[in-house]
Amino acid sequence: MTNLHNNTETRVTYAETDAMGIVYYANYLRWFEMGRTEFIRNLGIPYKELEENGIYLPVSEVFCKYLISAKYDDVLIIETSVEFLRRASIQFAYRILRKEDRMELVTGKTLHAFVDREGKIVRIPAILKEKLKS
Numbered sequence: 001m002t003n004l005h006n007n008t009e010t011r012v013t014y015a016e017t018d019a020m021g022i023v024y025y026a027n028y029l030r031w032f033e034m035g036r037t038e039f040i041r042n043l044g045i046p047y048k049e050l051e052e053n054g055i056y057l058p059v060s061e062v063f064c065k066y067l068i069s070a071k072y073d074d075v076l077i078i079e080t081s082v083e084f085l086r087r088a089s090i091q092f093a094y095r096i097l098r099k100e101d102r103m104e105l106v107t108g109k110t111l112h113a114f115v116d117r118e119g120k121i122v123r124i125p126a127i128l129k130e131k132l133k134s
Contacts, residue, residue: 004039005039005080005081006035006038006079006080006081007078007079007080008035008038009075009076009077009078009099010034010075010078011073011074011075011076012070012071012072012074012075016072017072021071021072022071023070023072023074025066028106028108029062029064031078031096032062032080032094032108035078035080035092035094036094036110038078038080039080039081039082040128043131043132045127050125053125054116054117055114055115055116055122055125056114056116056117057090057112057113057115058113059110060111061109061111062108062110063109064106064107065106065107065108066105067104067105068098068103068104068105069105070096070105070106074099075098075099075100076096076097076099076105077096077097077098078094079094079095079096080093080094082132085132086124087123088113088114088123088124089111089113089114090111090114090124091109092112093108093109094107094108094110095107096108
């Protein structure tokens, strides 16, 4: 759909690992959220601003493929892009890489509906659509 992408870095903390220093699987979903939040922020529209205008993006589907485990103190790169944009939904794609060797650890996708404060489906805000298409 678009070749826009954003990279966000994070370091694995001790609290995000199990007793063997391996990242607990659910943390990758948190990093997907971090990646998409920064993606939208870098478009010039902080997610908080969308919410203040009554637009929300709940996750309706998630897919995560684990390839190699991240470990305590690894620096990760979260690559985020838009896979497709529809009238009232958007799908983000993610790659999480270990910065040191650029090894791909995880790939994934999240599908989001655009909804208002009452949870009713709405069209993508024009400003966001313009930023994504430009």
